[in-house]
Amino acid sequence: MRYTLSMLEKKLRVVKQIEGVPVVGACERCNKQFAADPHVIGQLAMAKRGIQEQFEVHDCKPIDSIQNALWTVRRATESACLQSSGDSSRSS
């Protein structure tokens, strides 16, 4: 395992997914979050691409502006409350 380089690069991490489809991604470096377009939720390729595109164009700043981080957390909490009953590991 070597991850000296990856610590310097911005990196996308999926923070929330529904049935294997990513709905919210976050940058590991600046902690900014990217939500998939509601229209493509459930479509794996489209959802991934939408998140990836937002990630690639975002203004990546290492966490420094506390305000921005708090705002992100607040938004994440709100959306988590709305969908708290979803269970992604269920299969029928």
Ligand SMILES: [Zn+2]
């Ligand atoms: Zn970033």
